Amino acid sequence: MAKASVRAFHKLEGWFSTYKPPGVHWKLVRDTIETNLLKGINAAPPPAPLHRVQFLAEPTNTNVSGGSSDELTISASFVPSLANHPLVNGPDFQHIAVGVGHKLDVFSSGVLVLGVGQGNKSLTDLFRSVVTRDYTLEGEFGMGTDDFTHTGRLIERTTYGHITRDKLERVLAMMQGSNQKALLTYSHVDMNTQEAYEMAVKGELRPNGKSPPIITGLRLLHFQPPHFTLEVQCLNETQRYLCKVLHEVGLELRSTAVCKGVRRTRDGPFTLQHALTRQHWTVPDIIQAIQQHRSSRKTRKAKSTQLRAG
Amino acid sequence: MASACVQLCQRCASLSCSRTMGIITLKYSTHTHCPVALRSAFSVPVLLSVLHRRRNLTQSFNSGVRSFCEFHAKVQPSQKTHRDTDESPGDSLVPYQNQLRDGGMPLNEWETALDLDDIPAHSALEKISDKEAVQIDIPATLPPVSITLKDYVDQSETLRSLVLLGVQLWKLEQRPNVGSMLLKLDFQTDVVPRLTFLRQLGVEDSRLGYLISHNPFILTESLENLQARVAYLRSKKFSAESVASMVSRAPYLLNFSVKRIDNRLGFFQQQLGLSAHKTRDVVARLPRLLCGSLEPVKENLKVCKLEMGFRENELQHIVTVIPKVLTANKRKLTQIFDYIHNTMNIPHNLIVKFPQVLNAKYLRIKERHLFLQYLEKAQYDPAKPNYISLEKLVALPDEAFCTEVASATLEDFELFQKTM
Numbered sequence: 081m082a083k084a085s086v087r088a089f090h091k092l093e094g095w096f097s098t099y100k101p102p103g104v105h106w107k108l109v110r111d112t113i114e115t116n117l118l119k120g121i122n123a124a125p126p127p128a129p130l131h132r133v134q135f136l137a138e139p140t141n142t143n144v145s146g147g148s149s150d151e152l153t154i155s156a157s158f159v160p161s162l163a164n165h166p167l168v169n170g171p172d173f174q175h176i177a178v179g180v181g182h183k184l185d186v187f188s189s190g191v192l193v194l195g196v197g198q199g200n201k202s203l204t205d206l207f208r209s210v211v212t213r214d215y216t217l218e219g220e221f222g223m224g225t226d227d228f229t230h231t232g233r234l235i236e237r238t239t240y241g242h243i244t245r246d247k248l249e250r251v252l253a254m255m256q257g258s259n260q261k262a263l264l265t266y267s268h269v270d271m272n273t274q275e276a277y278e279m280a281v282k283g284e285l286r287p288n289g290k291s292p293p294i295i296t297g298l299r300l301l302h303f304q305p306p307h308f309t310l311e312v313q314c315l316n317e318t319q320r321y322l323c324k325v326l327h328e329v330g331l332e333l334r335s336t337a338v339c340k341g342v343r344r345t346r347d348g349p350f351t352l353q354h355a356l357t358r359q360h361w362t363v364p365d366i367i368q369a370i371q372q373h374r375s376s377r378k379t380r381k382a383k384s385t386q387l388r389a390g
Numbered sequence: 391m392a393s394a395c396v397q398l399c400q401r402c403a404s405l406s407c408s409r410t411m412g413i414i415t416l417k418y419s420t421h422t423h424c425p426v427a428l429r430s431a432f433s434v435p436v437l438l439s440v441l442h443r444r445r446n447l448t449q450s451f452n453s454g455v456r457s458f459c460e461f462h463a464k465v466q467p468s469q470k471t472h473r474d475t476d477e478s479p480g481d482s483l484v485p486y487q488n489q490l491r492d493g494g495m496p497l498n499e500w501e502t503a504l505d506l507d508d509i510p511a512h513s514a515l516e517k518i519s520d521k522e523a524v525q526i527d528i529p530a531t532l533p534p535v536s537i538t539l540k541d542y543v544d545q546s547e548t549l550r551s552l553v554l555l556g557v558q559l560w561k562l563e564q565r566p567n568v569g570s571m572l573l574k575l576d577f578q579t580d581v582v583p584r585l586t587f588l589r590q591l592g593v594e595d596s597r598l599g600y601l602i603s604h605n606p607f608i609l610t611e612s613l614e615n616l617q618a619r620v621a622y623l624r625s626k627k628f629s630a631e632s633v634a635s636m637v638s639r640a641p642y643l644l645n646f647s648v649k650r651i652d653n654r655l656g657f658f659q660q661q662l663g664l665s666a667h668k669t670r671d672v673v674a675r676l677p678r679l680l681c682g683s684l685e686p687v688k689e690n691l692k693v694c695k696l697e698m699g700f701r702e703n704e705l706q707h708i709v710t711v712i713p714k715v716l717t718a719n720k721r722k723l724t725q726i727f728d729y730i731h732n733t734m735n736i737p738h739n740l741i742v743k744f745p746q747v748l749n750a751k752y753l754r755i756k757e758r759h760l761f762l763q764y765l766e767k768a769q770y771d772p773a774k775p776n777y778i779s780l781e782k783l784v785a786l787p788d789e790a791f792c793t794e795v796a797s798a799t800l801e802d803f804e805l806f807q808k809t810m
Contacts, residue, residue: 099807099808101753101757101810102810103752103753103756154524154525154527161544162544162549162550163540163541163543163544165543165553167553167557167558167560168539168540168543168553168559169540169560170558170560189810355808357807358807359788359804
């Protein structure tokens with residue numbers, strides 16, 4: 081019969097998403113989750129102590145006349161052994177494999193996908209698959225810094241009074257267009273074919289192999305000068321690249337812009353809704369999140385097969 | 391080889407090694423079977439020592455385990471009937487007076503009489519009856535070298551009593567040389583006097599395990615030193631209960647010399663400018679101040695004075711309320727202070743009134759403040775209405791904070807956390 085800790089360990093297999101707060105290194109998130117999982121699993125009550133057999137030799141009085149020896153009888157007894165004690169052995173589990181999907185740097189926040197146990201093996205597949213991510217970028221006009229974020233060293237200040245919503249949207253449309261062209265190039269499809277046209281119409285074109293960061297969708301959410309918010313859908317990106325995109329938006333508008341926040345709202349199928357916040361980084365919540373993701377994946381697969389069949 | 395064996399025998403005799411070995415080979419010598427001549431060579435001297443000093447196996451074990459085992463390994467090259475039998479530490483010794491094969495011959499005569507190069511009379515492959523097989527007793531072989539204390543815990547009284555106290559042996563064996571040191575300790579002469587000393591000091595039994603898990607070297611510190619240090623602390627007018635609590639919360643305290651403790655007490659009194667009574671209070675609440683290095687404390691004090699701009703009396707008040715500020719991480723302290731003072735716009739006097747904010751987590755303060763700001767309830771000025779004290783901001787658990795301070799639900803707070 082397996083111990084309670086072993087059973088709990090086997091339940092922890094799969095992916096789940098967490099919400100990484102800003103200003104925290106992703107490794108700290110991963111380490112905290114590993115520590116919490118180990119604490120939860122090792123909380124099972126200790127096993128009953130082992131017993132070991134001990135042979136006690138006792139003399140028995142024999143009625144042997146002229147006896148050269150007394151007979152020794154060996155009797156067996158069970159003596160509790162401390163070799164199995166948790167203070168001698170340590171906790172049952174001292175390491176759990178927790179892997180991180182697409183990393184987030186310290187400045188940004190948002191959905192961070194983690195894999196536990198056997199789920200880590202499919203994390204490499206996640207990396208190889210071409211999955212888009214959604215970001216919300218908050219920017220501010222009028223400042224230019226060295227690392228494109230508002231915490232960097234200030235390089236220049238500019239005016240932004242001339243920027244209107246219309247101009248901004250035009251710039252965004254232009255950027256989206258150039259990214260679309262890049263997408264077509266890197267997808268390595270022959271543009272003169274019917275299939276390529278159909279795929280492009282459906283939005284199923286994806287880069288084939290390695291590609292630089294490509295923005296597949298760009299939208300202005302909120303504009304109140306000097307603050308503005310963009311929604312971005314992209315592939316193969318880094319958060320620094322997105323800050324640079326914001327900076328380039330500022331440059332195109334004859335001003336400068338800095339990034340005040342990068343927030344990942346979706347990583348493939350993982351959305352903000354099911355991301356676990358700090359209070360929920362415990363074993364029962366994580367098991368529930370893993371099962372939720374598994375069931376939702378099944379329904380999505382069923383839906384997609386239905387669509388294809390129908 | 392033979393002479394070497396006999397020499398080792400004599401050494402083992404003086405160390406009074408395995409009683410079981412004595413009994414086992416002793417039993418053997420009365421029968422006609424003697425598969426290995428070396429065994430019989432070993433039997434007599436051990437028996438003599440065993441008869442003279444009836445000590446418990448484990449005590450003898452503790453003193454000479456390594457040498458014994460190595461010898462034992464050499465002694466048993468080819469055993470046919472090798473059976474794992476354990477020694478019985480709890481048994482009392484049963485004397486066998488009339489079991490000597492040679493009838494009490496002195497050692498050196500017996501040595502010359504025995505020709506160790508003789509081919510044994512009975513080969514190891516010879517069949518023996520069941521009764522004789524049952525009576526062959528081979529003592530358990532303890533590994534001479536092991537990476538874990540698990541192999542020795544059943545045979546060692548010291549280790550067993552440490553486990554029963556609650557000492558985490560699995561952590562201690564990872565530290566270099568600590569495992570061997572614990573194994574070599576003698577229970578009666580080393581461990582028991584120190585444990586009774588700690589008990590007399592007032593340390594509770596439940597804390598002894600924690601103490602030894604963190605500081606196993608308290609068992610090797612000399613008793614005079616320990617007593618001198620406790621006497622010094624009492625002379626500085628620390629009450630008995632506070633000394634006991636300091637020792638149980640700072641396990642390494644009694645390993646430091648009187649001079650070092652004195653130096654630190656003097657430093658704190660001088661630098662903080664506190665009275666003797668207040669210094670005692672601060673040190674009693676955070677005894678690890680006396681254990682660690684003084685450089686980080688000096689840097690923290692400088693940071694508080696120069697970077698944060700606290701005055702002398704303000705600093706004294708903060709340290710008496712939250713002594714942990716002295717050993718806090720400098721970078722985190724400045725980060726929290728920067729956020730509280732510059733972003734939340736809280737003046738110095740208010741921070742001094744609630745020094746526990748400097749001890750809180752930065753992320754917690756930030757999230758809660760932004761949540762209150764979003765709800766337009768972020769008002770920290772006591773003069774104005776709807777004032778929220780910093781203590782409530784920081785000390786309350788999440789649920790209480792949401793219901794009492796923010797008048798919102800926990801789900802709202804979590805949703806807000808995801809928008810940060």
